[in-house]
Amino acid sequence: MIIDLKKFIATEQPFWRELEQLVVRQEADPYRRMPFREIKRLHYLYHRASADLAKINTYSAELSMRLFLESLVGRAYGVIYGAKAQAVRFAPLKWFWNSFPRTFRRRWQAFALSAAVMLLGSVFGGGAIVVDPHAKAVLMPFEHLQMDPSERVAKEERMTENDRLAGGKSSFSAFLMTHNTRISILVLALGMTFGVGTVLLLFSNGVMLGAVAADYIQAGESTFLVGWLLPHGATEIPAILVAGQAGLLLAAALLGYAPAKPMGERLRETVPDVVTLMGGVTLLLIWAGLVEAFFSQYHEPVIPYGLKIAFGSAVLLLLILFLTLAGKSGPRVSRRRRANRLQRRKDIRDKLLAPAPAQRSER
Amino acid sequence: MTQEGIHSDRSHEFTIHTPEGVTFSLPLAGPTSRLLAWMIDFFCISAFVKVVGMFMPLLGVVSADFSRAVSILFFFAMNIGYAIVFEYYWNGQTLGKRALAVRVMDNRGFRLRPSQIVIRNLLRAVDSLPMFYLLGGIVCLVSRHAQRLGDLAANTIVVKQVKVSEPDVDQVFEQNRYNSLRDYPHLVARLRQRVGPREARLAFEALLRRDALSPESRVALFNTMARHFREKVKFPSAAVEGISDEQYVRGVLDVLFRR
Secondary structure, eight states: OOSOHHHHHHHHHHHHHHHHHHHHHHHHOTTOOOOHHHHHHHHHHHHHHHHHHHHHTTOTTOHHHHHHHHHHHHHHHHHHHTOOSSOOOOOHHHIIIIIHHHHHHHTHHHHHHHHHHHHHHHHHHHHHHHHOGGGHHHHOOOHHHHSOHHHHHHHHHHTTSOOTTTTTHHHHHHHHHHHHHHHHHHHHHGGGGTTHHHHHHHHHHHHHHHHHHHHHHHTTOHHHHHHHHHHHHHHHHHHHHHHHHHHHHHHHHHHTSSTTSOHHHHHHHHHHHHHHHHHHHHHHHHHHHHHIIIIITOOTTTSOHHHHHHHHHHHHHHHHHHHHHTTSSOSOOOHHHHHHHHHHHHHHHHHHHSOOHHHHTTO | OOGGGEEEETTTEEEEEOTTSOEEEEEBOOHHHHHHHHHHHHHHHHHHHHHHHHHGGGGGGTOHHHHHHHHHHHHHHHHHHHHHHHHHHTTSOOHHHHHTTEEEEETTSOOOOHHHHHHHHHTHHHHTTTTTTHHHHHHHHHSTTOOOHHHHHHTEEEEEOOOOOOOOGGGTSOTTOOOGGGGOHHHHHHHHHHSOHHHHHHHHHHHHTGGGSOHHHHHHHHHHHHHHHHHHOOOOHHHHTTOOHHHHHHHHHHHHHOO
16 A cells, blocks of 8 residues: 555656666667676566556556556566577578578478378379370469470470570569469468468479479470479479478467467467578578579570489489588587586576575665 | 466457566457558558659669569568568557557567567468458457467567546646545545546546536436445545535546646
8 A cells, every 4th residue: 555655656766767777778689688687686676666566556546657657567577578598689691501401300290291292282183184184274274384295395495596585584583583482471371271271282283293294204205394393493392392381380380289288389389480491481482583584494405404404403402401411510519618608597596596685675 | 477367358458467466458459450550551562662663764774674673572572571670670560550559569568579570471471361351350350369360370469559648637627626525635545545547537538528428327427426436435424415426526536636
């Protein structure tokens, strides 16, 4: 109970102001490492302001004061309880060489499922073309895929003098990048349909891919097919699969593969990995867009198929090596530094648990 | 704060209980204000793309193809990145959200993490299905905390920023008017402690709008309020004799808001 409100405000206001200063400083730079003394002070001031808020809540006319304190306590609460053990600034190179491949490996089951769905789609699409060649119009709704594969190969190979992409390669590349990124974002986002949308989209992409492959293989144009698709497909298809992996992770978090935790908690653990995977997808698709516009669309005799296939294979191999090996050794921290860090944490814990008589007598 | 510490009903309020026993409520933004904010953002993106697009032909000096490529990439980056960049740097607000005074927040009251901002914006792809954010709007209407799918995945909520101004007490109370309740300072002090901020505010609003009420409702309303306040603290009959219910409520608010 507050007996004298004026006196109460006059006494407490300096503490509120001090707390506000600490909160503002930490909000401005969340990566700042607070000195231990400051952490203790923040903790003390936060508790004091919380107690003040509980007291002032009984005062009807002090609405603005209460709102001010509510906002202050809310912000301080966010700073204290939302703090990470170690706030780390985003480092793009470290993210690329460590976080992305490690996340990919840690969540490999979702990738395997994503690949299995697309493979199933490919088998279905390929089988459908073999059994019923008339299904082509339905399975491959693109004009340039409707004609006979051998005819198309002959036509493409004749176009040695007229570069149909002349003066349009950059914009075509930009279009491919944005289009594919949009598709992969959709593959991810449809994870929120409990994965049904993601699975359907992966399957339908697989159907199309399988149908095209079967059509060209049947026509005896396997070399053209591999030379045409592999250079950009080596990154584009894995990118879509990784987007599928991200979408399936979302779905798994929704469905509850760890039912002991509430859904919000499961999503909270999954979302950073999903975002990391999508960052990787974007990079892969930028690369694929460049290769598809500037390299994949040129065939023999402009670029020999052997060279195209070798290039595509090398890219695929590098990608596999990157995803399976990069970041395996982990950041190099010496044993001594690690021991020092652990000791420092232990000291802080001990100090926090120890009583602080100086602070208590302040009130 | 544990998950049990979060409560909300469909009255569109989100309450956070801290482990220190402090509770505060945040009013949730409804689909209408969010739609309006999105429309403003959409307009801003379109305007920005248009303005930058006017300068794009200058890149044609390098090549027309290059200029087209930059345009495509810029348009895409604006569409995807606009909200991400603004929400990151403006602590959960875009231009539209700032105009509508709404803000994205972590549903535990913590600072928004970059991954939360990215995922809630990437999932617009599914929220906007089949068109005009229909799915997101429906989910927002039926979900407990007025969240669209992107918010559910990111564990974020969109709250209204409430600007509460001090009540303009002089609008209601006449200066130097005698208030018999003030003759009992110890009871006045007790009244100040027993009347909560919400009921005081409610009574104040009723007093402000009293002329808009029909005479019967006005009498009934102030009768209910006076009875409520009389139960809180009993003033001696000398203080309340001969004054109407409305005058009594006015007297109560006078001692609550004016010192």
